[in-house]
Amino acid sequence: MRVCVFTEPHRGATFDEMVRAARHAEAAGYDGFFRADHFMPVNRSDGFPGPSDAWVTLGAIARETRTIRLGTLLTSATFRHPAITAVTVAQVDEMSNGRIDFGLGAGWLGAEHTALGIPFFTPRERFERLDEQLQIITGLWATPRGERFSFSGKHFTLVDALALPKPVQTPGPPVIVGGRGPKSTPRLAALYADEYNVPPSSAKKCAEQYELVRAASEKYGRTKAPLVFSASVAVACGRTDAEIAERLALLEEPSILPPEPVVAGTPAQVVEELAAYAEAGATRLYVRLRDQSDLDLLDLLAAEVIPHLP
Template sequence: MRLRIFTEPQQGATYETLLAVAKATEDLGFDAFFRSDHYLKMGEVSGEPGPTDSWVTLGALARETSRIRLGTLVTAATFRLPGPLAVAVAQVDQMSGGRVDFGIGTGWFDTEHTAYGIPFPALRERFERLEEQLEIITGLWRTPPGATFDFEGSYYRVADSPALPKPAQDGGPPVVIGGLGTKRTPRLAVAHADEYNVPFHQPNKTGAAFDRVRAACQEAGRTKPMVYSAAQVVCCGRDDAEVARRAEAIGREVPELKENGLAGTPAEIVEKLGAFAELGAEHVYLQVLDPHDLDHLELLSAEVLSKL
């Protein structure tokens, strides 16, 4: 199992704060640094100094790190046109030497769309647009050098595209698709994903979602392996007092965190990670909600990561 650090910058983080987290992620032995793709804060926080763009951030971090993988969990398909998004992600992949994982989803937070003038279609249309975006983005990346790419869909048309630039990774960055949808999500994952992620659910629901995607892979005759992963908020402390202090800092209650995330002493967290490992989770994204608490990362590295 690989542990990945996952941040939520819209809650309040500068680029310099994210850079410090990414460098600590690399220095402490974690597998990857991921960030959300949001333009508006959630809950009772100020969100100041305001949002940072995910792919601008990752492009900068690509030049400031050398080992860790970099990605989004997940880019909202509503935010960007597929062609320019394919260009941006391919460029960041080049800048990182092939260390990008590309998470993408429908987008869901309608208020942030209103706040920044972004159209927010109904869910069915968002899924249809996401599917067309996936076909275009991966099609552009996989078009052989010297050939052109065309696509005619209900929402997007691509004609005689040179399909440039190419990502550093052959065929493009691994695609991550997540969610608990019972029909459309498994179908999209089977067709387009290298990794299927279940965010913020207990092991029983996570396992059921994994099984639905496994069944969909088998039904479709997919032979390419699928990576299964989970995302969990993390709140670790050496003792109960330290756990309580970190929970208070992120506005959460310890009992709720223990039920719905990874909270407690390192031994408690290692035990719960074992439950996800038994379900087949190869990656676990540790959602770090206080990006200024680098001591938290040091504890997770020394007492959790070292035990896996």
Template sequence: MDFRIFTEPQQGASYDDLLAVARATERLGFDGFFRSDHYLRMGPGDPGYGPTDAWTTLAGLARDTERIRLGTLVSSVTFRWPGILAVQVAQVDQMSGGRAELGLGTGWFDEEHRAYGIPFPPKRFDLLEEQLEIVTGLWATERGETYSFAGEHYTLENSPALPKPVQSPLPVIVGGKGSKRTPLLAARHASEFNAPFPDPGTIPGLFENVRRACDELGRDPDDLVYSAALIAVAGADEAEFRRRAAAIGREPGELRANGLAGTPAEIVDKLGALRDQGVERVYLQIMDLGDLDHLDFVAAEVVPHLAD
């Protein structure tokens, strides 16, 4: 297994806050730093600094870190035109020396769209299909050639398809819990399929749907990385675990049922079960970005038992 830190900056985190977490992520040996792509705090509480733009943040981290992978889990198709997104991600990839990854999804948080004047059409899956086709098509176009696309939602005419990312192909992450269209999109366009906050026992079925879709398209299912994202709250003992749970406003029992939570032994056992279900990569959702000791603790007491 490899482990990535996954943050939710819309809850109120400045670039300096995120940089501190990213540098700790790098220092402690985690594989990557990923962030959500949202513009509004979820739930009550002090919004603090407010939101930060995902790809602006990642551009800064591209220059302020050296090793870790950088990406979104996931960007919403409602936020950016696909041609512009392809430019942004390719530029971050160049700025980082080839460490960027793009997670792309339909978006779901209608309130943030109203708050910032962003259109939120009720049907967005077709947008995702076309955006994936366009972004990957632009990157794959040979230098000196042009790219055109005519779809229901987007039209591109003779794009120079520049700039190019350093990586070819640049990793694309598709995730979700759908049983038909999502697996086909992952099989067609993605290098990784992510199960976001899966209900207990559902991971094998989600992965099998993707493997079946790969077979239908003539792709080797093992070409993809299979990952999961879960909240992580760890403590050396019950008191420390409960203190960290309270700090993010979550109930200990609920965290244990739905996330990677409790003592290191509990978390290692759950991660072992996830590995047995086919999970190769885990995104550890860290909600308290001011608690860097938490990252140190997870890196020292949990990761060594399961890291590749």
């Protein structure tokens, strides 16, 4: 089981805190350091010190680290034009010497779009746009050097695009598609993704979603390599009841999100619960680090949990 750190800077984090956490995760042996792509908090926090751009941050962290993989869960397709996203991610892949995993989603936080004046669209249109963006971004990356890329869709049109710069990874960074949807998400994962991720859910729910994606892969004749199945988990692990309670309270603070399951307990208890995700089919876990100054949690998981996972 590969384990990554997942952070949510939109809830309040400085760049220095993010760099410190990424370096610490790298030194502790985590597989990846990932961040959300939001510009406002989903809880009651005032968001201080303010929002940060996911790809500006990752580009800088890429120059401050050497081995850990970096990426987003998930970049919102509503925030950026796909041709610009392709350029940005390719450049950060070069800055990291090929350590980027690219997560792309349809976007879901309507209040964020209203606050910032970003068009939000209907759910159907957001998924149509996501489909076209996945085609455009992967198409630009895969176009041979010296050739041009064109695309004509319902929402986007590109004519003889130069298709540069090229990412270090070929044909491009691994693509992550995530969500709990029963139809559109499995189809997009089957057609375009290298990894399918389930947001915080029970192991049983993850197994059900993985089965939907397997069925979609067969239905749409997937020709790419088999998908990596991953799961995002909220973990409140501690050596004492007080430590567990403190971390659990932070994960259960009020937000506009529906309640999410939390894996809580001692290291031995957490190992037992996380093993259920491996049994469900996950080979990669994203552990949510709500407090980016809580580096002791990263050390505890690295020393007493991760070595005992399947």
